[in-house]
Structures are given as structure tokens and as C-alpha cells.
Amino acid sequence: MDYMSQLPIDIFVPIVFLSFDTSTPIIKLIRTEKIRLVSKAWQAAIDSTPLFWTCISNLPRFSQTIQGWIRKSKEAPLHILYNSQNRSFDEFMQLLIPHRRRWRRLEATVNPDRCISQYLKEPAPRLEELVMFFASLVIDYTAFGDVTPSLSSVVLSSVGIPETTRFLKNLKHLRLEWIQCSWGDVSVGRLYDILEACPGLETLELDAKYIDHPPDQQPVLLAKLSKFRCLGYYGPQECIETVLGMVIAPRLRHFCLRLSGGPVPRNLNVLSPLSTGLLGTHEKIKYRVFISNGRFVLSSIDAQPQLQWYPDVCVHTQSDRGMAEVAPELLHSFEKGAPPSATLDLVLDQSLSTRAILNYLKSTTEDINGKLEHPVPQIRSIRLNVVVQP
Numbered sequence: 054m055d056y057m058s059q060l061p062i063d064i065f066v067p068i069v070f071l072s073f074d075t076s077t078p079i080i081k082l083i084r085t086e087k088i089r090l091v092s093k094a095w096q097a098a099i100d101s102t103p104l105f106w107t108c109i110s111n112l113p114r115f116s117q118t119i120q121g122w123i124r125k126s127k128e129a130p131l132h133i134l135y136n137s138q139n140r141s142f143d144e145f146m147q148l149l150i151p152h153r154r155r156w157r158r159l160e161a162t163v164n165p166d167r168c169i170s171q172y173l174k175e176p177a178p179r180l181e182e183l184v185m186f187f188a189s190l191v192i193d194y195t196a197f198g199d200v201t202p203s204l205s206s207v208v209l210s211s212v213g214i215p216e217t218t219r220f221l222k223n224l225k226h227l228r229l230e231w232i233q234c235s236w237g238d239v240s241v242g243r244l245y246d247i248l249e250a251c252p253g254l255e256t257l258e259l260d261a262k263y264i265d266h267p268p269d270q271q272p273v274l275l276a277k278l279s280k281f282r283c284l285g286y287y288g289p290q291e292c293i294e295t296v297l298g299m300v301i302a303p304r305l306r307h308f309c310l311r312l313s314g315g316p317v318p319r320n321l322n323v324l325s326p327l328s329t330g331l332l333g334t335h336e337k338i339k340y341r342v343f344i345s346n347g348r349f350v351l352s353s354i355d356a357q358p359q360l361q362w363y364p365d366v367c368v369h370t371q372s373d374r375g376m377a378e379v380a381p382e383l384l385h386s387f388e389k390g391a392p393p394s395a396t397l398d399l400v401l402d403q404s405l406s407t408r409a410i411l412n413y414l415k416s417t418t419e420d421i422n423g424k425l426e427h428p429v430p431q432i433r434s435i436r437l438n439v440v441v442q443p
Contacts, residue, residue, distance in 0.1 A: 066102050078108040078134055082122075103129035107157075110134045111145040119148055130157035130179055137164050146172045153177055157203075160184040165211070176200030184208040196220045214239065214247065224251040225277075228258040230284065239263055241295055248273040248299065257300075260284040263292055278302040282309040305364040312370045312379060338395050340431070342387070344410060345402030345438075347376045349383050354398070377409035381428075384413070388429045396433040403439050 060068070069088060073081045085106075089099040099105050106125040109132070113119055123131075133156060135145055142163050149156075156177045163169055165187045176198045183204065188211075197204075199219040206226040213233045221227070229247070232239050241263045248254075254275050259282075281302060285293045293310070339354040351366040368383060370376050387397070401407050414432070417425040 062098055062102070065098055066104070069099070070104075078132055079110055079112065082108055082110060082112075100125055103127040108132045108134060109149065111136065111140055112138065116140075116144070116148065119145075123148065123152060126155075128155065131155045132158040133160065135161040135163070137162060142167055142169055142172075154179060156180045158182040158184070161188065162186040163188040173197060177204075178202060180204050182206040185210070185212045187211045188213075214243070218247050218250040221247065221251045223253065225253060225255045227251060227254055227256070230258075230260050231262060241292070241299070244296070245270065245273065245299055248275070252276070254278050256280040256282075258282040258284070259296060263296065272299050272301045274301045276302075277304060279304060279306045281305055281307070283311070285310055285312045302364075307365050307367070309367040310369070312368065312375065338391070340387070340391065340395060340397045341400065342384070342397060343400045343402075344376065344380055344404075344406065346404055347372055347406075349376065349380055351383075351387065374405055376404070377406035380406055380410050381413040384410075384429050388431065391431055393430065395431050397429065397431040399432055399435045401435070401437050403437065407437070 072088075073084060085099060089096045103126045106122045107129045109119060109122055109126070111119070111134070131149070131152060133149055135142060142161065146169075150172065153175060154177070157179055158181060159177075160182070161169070161184070163186070167188070169188050173196050178200060180197065180201055181203045183206070185208070195217050196215045197220050199217065201220045202223065204220065204223055207221065207224055208228040209232050210228070210230040211233075212231075214229075229244075239262075244259070244263055248257075252273075252275065255277050257275070257278060257280070278300070281300065283293065283296060293312075297310075341352050341354055343350045343352075347370040349366075349368040353365070368379060370379055391397075401410060414428060414435075417427055420426055
């Protein structure tokens with residue numbers, strides 16, 4: 054006996070949704086189509102519930118299937134998911150343009166030679182997320198007519214950025230990677246304009262593939278930014294310091310920098326975007342640095358958020374040999390950024406960079422009074438994790 058079909062609809066639907074809890078949108082669609090075939094009662098319940106049909110994908114071979122999903126979704130917000138299989142972007146979007154006011158998430162991977170700007174010009178008042186990969190756009194257009202009151206998350210990868218960025222004003226999450234402008238690579242000044250357009254950002258992910266010199270302006274204050282990830286391996290290493298220096302984030306909790314195996318900027322200071330000048334408000338802060346296999350992790354041990362935010366810093370290189378060059382620079386930037394009264398516990402895993410780090414710590418420099426000093430005087434302890442081979 055089918056006990057499930059005897060349940061009230063407001064109980065039956067949540068139970069079925071629980072079976073989709075960890076599924077991707079596509080898997081949810083496939084499972085929905087299968088589950089509705091269990092019985093006529095299940096089919097009637099599922100087909101009459103719009104929330105089962107909010108993801109519209111271009112995967113079906115026949116347009117009638119997509120039209121059926123749209124019809125069953127009724128007035129529910131839509132998650133639109135497109136890749137370049139089965140049908141053109143134009144054919145797919147023609148089915149969805151009449152329902153633009155219901156778009157909640159637009160996610161598309163498009164052939165680079167296909168311009169899609171015509172579908173992004175009109176207002177989308179319920180759009181919350183925009184994810185675009187490899188799309189070609191007309192640069193001098195106004196995205197969504199600047200009417201995106203609900204838009205909070207944008208991912209643009211290998212996509213042209215429009216000249217006007219007012220549609221980004223309410224963003225909380227932004228990821229930019231290999232973005233382009235009308236003349237090629239985006240300038241640092243253009244990046245500054247983009248960041249200035251979305252002051253409410255909470256998470257930010259950038260590459261360092263930019264050109265020109267930084268604008269002669271104050272850094273952008275991102276007062277709510279809690280997570281900042283910079284992909285330094287996509288651009289010239291000298292651009293990293295410029296990109297980091299463009300941001301002031303007094304509430305940053307996590308900063309991650311990924312470097313290529315190329316030369317490291319001699320003036321690299323990973324603490325530059327972290328407002329470390331305020332660290333003096335709590336001079337007894339304790340830090341921990343862990344270095345292992347191309348990874349440098351700086352964290353605070355006993356931070357007191359009511360006094361100041363203390364971010365965790367993670368730096369990755371493509372190889373441990375690269376960390377042998379990076380780690381001394383990072384330790385030097387810590388020495389400059391943290392107050393002298395702070396303490397640092399250093400933990401090293403046995404790796405190719407260990408010798409270079411220890412040699413750096415044993416080195417000395419002569420101060421103005423002729424006294425020899427070792428680097429990073431804040432170090433309180435050093436622990437070396439050694440793997441003993443049998």
C-alpha cells in the first residue's frame with residue numbers, strides 16, 4: 054500500500070524535498086521526473102507543486118519538456134541553468150524571456166564567440182545570483198537596466214564587464230576572474246571603480262590579471278568584508294601588491310592568496326589589506342604560523358573581537374620550493390605589521406622550505422647602533438614536525 058500518497062500535501066512535499074537535500078539542481082530535476090512516475094497520486098502532487106520545477110535547464114532534447122517545467126513552476130522564482138549542449142543560448146532564452154521577472158539565479162556557460170548582451174539589458178527585479186562563464190558581451194551596455202534590487206551574488210569568469218557597474222551596488226559576494234573590457238585586459242583603475250560600486254561586499258575573490266598603475270585615490274573601504282581571496286597566479290606578480298593595497302577591510306576574518314611558481318614581489322606584504330595598523334589596540338595578541346608543503350597559515354590564538362578583528366591569512370604556492378622564497382617575505386611582513394609586544398608560535402612541517410626558513414631566522418642585520426638583530430623578534434617558540442622514516 055502507498056502510505057506516502059495518503060499524507061497531506063503539506064507533509065508529503067517536505068518529505069520528498071528531504072531526499073533532494075544534497076543533490077545538485079540537475080540531479081534534483083532527474084529525480085523529480087523519476088519520482089513522479091511512482092504513482093498517479095505522486096504525479097498529481099508533484100506536478101501541482103511549483104517548487105519542484107523552479108530549476109530550468111537546457112539539457113532536455115525537446116523544447117516541449119522545458120516549456121512543461123516552466124508551466125508547472127507557475128509564479129515561483131526560477132533558477133536558470135545553461136551550458137552549450139543540445140541547443141543554442143538564443144533558443145533556450147527565447148523560452149525564458151517572457152518570465153524575466155521571475156529569474157532568481159541565472160547561471161550560464163556560453164561559447165565565447167556568442168554575444169548574449171541582448172538578454173541582459175532589461176530589468177530583472179527578482180534576480181539574486183548571476184554566474185557567467187566564457188560569455189561574450191557588448192561592453193557599452195547597461196546590464197539589467199541597472200534595476201537589480203535583489204542581486205547579491207555575482208561570478209564573472211572570462212566575461213566582459215559592462216561600462217556601468219551600478220547593477221552591482223547591492224552585492225554581498227563578488228568573484229571576478231579573467232574579466233575583459235573593450236580594449237582587452239581590465240585596468241587597475243577599472244577594478245577600483247568596480248569595487249567602489251559595491252561597498253556592502255562580504256566576500257571577494259579576485260585574480261591579479263590587471264594592467265596599468267593604481268589610481269591616485271584612497272583605498273576602497275569595504276566595511277563588511279569578511280573573506281578576501283586573491284588568485285595571484287593569473288597575472289604579473291608585481292600586480293599583487295597593487296590589488297591588495299586597494300582594499301581596506303577592518304572586519305576581515307579570512308584572507309587567502311594563491312601565488313604562481315614565478316618570482317615573488319620583493320615588497321610583498323600580505324598584511325596590507327588587513328588594516329594591521331589597528332593591531333596596536335591589543336598589543337598582547339598571540340599568533341600562530343604554520344608552514345607546510347607550499348602553504349603558509351597565519352592565525353590569531355586569543356583574539357578579542359570586541360577590541361579588534363584579527364584575520365586568518367593563508368598563502369599558497371604551486372610548489373614547496375616556491376614557499377622557500379615566499380615564507381621569509383611573509384615572516385618579514387608579519388614583523389612589520391604586528392606590534393613588537395605580540396608573540397608568535399612558529400610550526401614547521403618537514404619540507405623543502407624548512408632549511409630556507411631556518412636559515413632566514415638565523416640571519417642577522419646590524420641596527421643603527423651596530424647591534425646585531427635576528428628577524429621576527431615576536432617569535433616565542435619554534436616547533437619542527439619531523440617525519441621519521443622506518
